[in-house]
Amino acid sequence: MSRAQRIDTHQHLVPPRYAKWMGEKGIRPGGIDLPSWSPSAALKFMDGHGIAVGILSLSTPGVYFGDVPEARRWAREVNEYAAEVVADRPDRFGFFATLTLPDVEGALAEAEYALDTLHADGIVLLANNDGRYLGDPGFEPLLQFLHERQATVFVHPGELPGPEVPGIPTFTADFLLDTTRTAISLILSGSMEKYPGIKFILAHAGGFVPSISYRILLTMLNTKNKAQQAWALLDQKHQVPKQLSVLRKFYYDIALSASPSALPSLLEVASPDHITYGSDFPFAPAVAVGFLNKTFERYPLDAGLRAAIDRGNSENLFPRLKG
Template sequence: MSRARRIDTHQHIIPPWYADLLHEKGIRPGGVDVPPWSEAAALEFMDSHDIQTAVLSLPAPGLFFGDIAETRRRARDINEQCAEAVTRHPDRFGFFATLTLPDVDGALAEAEYAVDTLHADGIVLLANNDGRYLGDPGFEPLLAFLHDRGTPVFVHPGELPAPVVPGIPTFTADFLLDTTRTAVSLILSGAMEKYPGIKFILAHAGGFVPYIAYRILLTMLNGKDQAEQAQVLLDPQHHVPGYLAVLKQFYYDLALSGTPAALPSLLEVAAPDHITYGSDFPFAAPPVVGFMDAQYTQYPMDSSLRAAIDRGNAEALFPRLKA
């Protein structure tokens, strides 16, 4: 274990009423059973995995099931419950407030209440909301609000707007594609350039984003004229870094991703001060987190970078949590 007391930016809250709701609807998030959760169990897990503070978030599938009024009520309930947990344990918990997308008006109202009244540490948004990704023009009023406030936004994947493949849990690959789709959506829509005040944190090391960085580059060039394409591709040393700089605007958490297979691509693409520790508890059970932590701590890495990932980068994102 690292000696640093970690800040976990990818840890979920699953209150009993939410677990009951998912059971009633027959939903298995990511294709797995809803794990048990309690505040006491979360603290016990954190103490045994060198985590000082967890920034809690509601997991996929969120709260929207077609009824806008009910979604708004439940969003207020979960955000106030999270705020109460922070009040009880201000040094152990923070929270990303849950919104009501695709209901933009409700999302704006809840974001303002969560940030101004409940003092949420950030906002959690699903990568797609009823099939619409975050670069959708209809979400611009919310992005403008979050940009103006300089808000950290945790982007969590959910089910793809596509049929599932029998026998393959959606957390295996679909979740990673969902995150990738929304990151590309934000880039191609111009949202990353227009709303740089938003600090987007992509779950699970950005899904496939680091691995397909150069495919994203080619997609960005696709709309350019042939002369500009040739200029970039024939002199990549001078031009490619400028295009790929947009990927360094994103933050990336290490939930289920701090492995010798994933870290080389992530460290090549991400800015060193834009990587945070994540556990994915309770969907990742303690033995799983222990295994992933061992992969991460054994990976050759400069000690200053590891300290930044474990804590320093999150402290910069969430000044309230500075030691």
């Protein structure tokens, strides 16, 4: 598989009016300045890093700041802007639609509009929304809708619902914990069983999920009070406790995670057909993406698995990109 065939499921857009709005609010997402972005800059980056298609999404902090009408207006504007970018170059771009959580009514309306009218490739959800994680019972109507639509949902981290540590940007570790928390929330709430039609892509190799998989297992067993018996029940195919098979239902992108330390944990936990390529451009600068790409390319992988991560697994998620 040629490097030029990559499908990037973790690439962001920064609409000009949204950037101005964030500036007026004094927001630095992840503790860093909002990067400059344009479709032409994205295409130049993609051409230089072997990326054929970028699935664009709005990053944290999204559009909800306590004002429901405001959030609904901005979600619509961001999604229509993204749809225009895709319409100009459908061969190079797709997009995940932004919703209005924790405003569930607005989220349902915007999801339907984005999928049916704007033909979004999927939905992006922040890991926590005003401090509420995705397994929250109040979000079930949206999960039910997304399940019925067999939607692909990109889960992106945001600011933790707690104070920052002075001097440490929140993207360094807080983002990874945020993703981990929402994955556990989806598992413990039963959402992964109740809504199997949703294809959840966890950003950044699932945060800490792969490396703490057995701690997640302990939590699951303690919740069900079955700790004494379950350790002996192995999935014979994968030789891990059967309860951990839920982790293989998630998809994971490798954005900022293609390191010699992170990849082995991810490959141990994830299903080989549930790993996608991700860059995190423009929040990850091009030089960092290039370094991580080279690290990924040097990592000893079967050629078929490498091709699946670069493109094949994403083609299965987004059939319109096949070919």
